[in-house]
Amino acid sequence: MRTPALFDLTGRAALVTGGGRGIGRHISIGLAEAGAHVFLASRNLEHCQEVAEKIEAEGGRATALQADVSKLDEIDALVGEVLDRTDRLHALVNNAAIVWAAPLLEYPMEGWDRVFDLNVRGVFYLSQQVARHMKERGGGSIVHISSISAFRSGSDEQEPVVAYNASKGAVTSLTTDMAVKLAPHQIRVNAIAPGPFLTSMMDHVRHDPSALEAFNRQVPQRRSAGEDDIKGAVVFLASDASAFVTGHTLVVDGGMLAASPAI
Numbered sequence: 001m002r003t004p005a006l007f008d009l010t011g012r013a014a015l016v017t018g019g020g021r022g023i024g025r026h027i028s029i030g031l032a033e034a035g036a037h038v039f040l041a042s043r044n045l046e047h048c049q050e051v052a053e054k055i056e057a058e059g060g061r062a063t064a065l066q067a068d069v070s071k072l073d074e075i076d077a078l079v080g081e082v083l084d085r086t087d088r089l090h091a092l093v094n095n096a097a098i099v100w101a102a103p104l105l106e107y108p109m110e111g112w113d114r115v116f117d118l119n120v121r122g123v124f125y126l127s128q129q130v131a132r133h134m135k136e137r138g139g140g141s142i143v144h145i146s147s148i149s150a151f152r153s154g155s156d157e158q159e160p161v162v163a164y165n166a167s168k169g170a171v172t173s174l175t176t177d178m179a180v181k182l183a184p185h186q187i188r189v190n191a192i193a194p195g196p197f198l199t200s201m202m203d204h205v206r207h208d209p210s211a212l213e214a215f216n217r218q219v220p221q222r223r224s225a226g227e228d229d230i231k232g233a234v235v236f237l238a239s240d241a242s243a244f245v246t247g248h249t250l251v252v253d254g255g256m257l258a259a260s261p262a263i
Helices: 022-033 045-057 072-085 109-137 162-185 200-206 209-216 227-238
Strands: 013-017 037-042 061-066 091-094 140-145 187-194 249-252
Touching: 013 022, 013 072, 022 037, 022 045, 022 061, 022 091, 022 140, 022 227, 037 045, 037 072, 045 061, 061 072, 072 109, 091 109, 091 227, 109 140, 109 162, 109 187, 140 162, 140 227, 162 187, 187 227, 227 249
Parallel strands: 013 037, 013 091, 037 061, 091 140, 140 187, 187 249
Antiparallel strands: none
16 A cells, blocks of 8 residues: 555544544544544534534535533434444544643542543543444544643642543553453554643643743743644544554654653
């Protein structure tokens, strides 16, 4: 197979959770540009519709759906709706996530439970349902969106998101375990661990040029990531280009994790 064909997703279907904003938006557009029919799902249908309209205006295929993937009944409904519209789902990208900020010694269990219900429980349950379908259809690719926060941390002043960091560590471990267990069914499971992307999660610095410049000095490449930086990574993992890659977490952070000092 020639190299361009390895990355071609024409005729394939992909489901992206949290696909209407931030990194999920970039992922959805990237998969559509590679030829996939993208199903975008999030709690906010309007955001997904906006992205779907953009994809279709540029010649791609997209379907916007509403679902809260912290709720198991809504996951069941989402999977059913997707499979009513396509004979085969080739790729799942678990991108939806939530952050709850509070100092560690004051961190409420309500926040912990809400973070884990979406970031871990929902990721596992949706992956399980989709993997059952993929097993029957000859395989597929599951991509979890983790974070470099699974591997590093900061003070309460810098990073008061203990449940988020722990949840992304769980996602990274889940990636490895699922990959081994699903490999006999030709289902690959990988993760992407993004670093600083210019999305709403960086609102505290992205609208302040001096603060953003100071932040970017922490990154070896001296910049934060944009849309194109996640597109290539997710298309690689969703396509035949990564046919012999499973159980891997691909760090996309401009070298930030490599340069992080030991705590």
